[in-house]
Amino acid sequence: MKKIIINGTDLTVEQVYPYRYDFGKGKEVLRVEILESNHNFDDVKVLANIYNQAIEYWEDEEKKNEYIGYCKDFSCNYQDGKYSIEISRISESDLKIAELERKLAENTEVINAMLLSDLEGGVANV
Structure with a gap:
């Protein structure tokens, strides 16, 4: 099971990965995909209310990565039961x-x- 932890809040995720626009020269974002069957939008909004706090990424109860510096320009799209979220890096x-x-x-x-x-x-x- 894949999950992220922010301020003690666990969210089950499909994917989490950093991305940089304009072929690696543009805005940096953290992309997160969450199934609606796992969390509703109120749960997902926790990602909009962070300020430079650590986002821990876990797979099968093992911490794999920690993302720091992401907290602005929260955007969320919903399609076919999946929330696709981007948070810009400061x-x-x-x-x-x-x-x-x-x-x-x-x-x-x-x-x-x-x-x-x-x-x-x-x-x-x-």
Whole structure:
């Protein structure tokens, strides 16, 4: 039996494999196929709510692989009793952008506090 484990949730799967578009140069995704006879869509949605958490792949009670860094652009297609799911991998650029956005928000708070203090004629407590 093939399964994946995410945050303690077990999902029986038909296939799990990484794929890269544009002949290995494009977007990286993890493809997962799950039969409707094993899980309903509410079960499958657990894959949409992960953020950079490990996805463990098991075959016959033996851990075969661990996929890390997949958590954005969840898509799910249903056909003939099978859910075909893709989860995009977070790129290094995505991580750097998120870090820069966080730092920008922090700096914006400091600058706003300083401007407010100047307008009030005092010293900012930042």
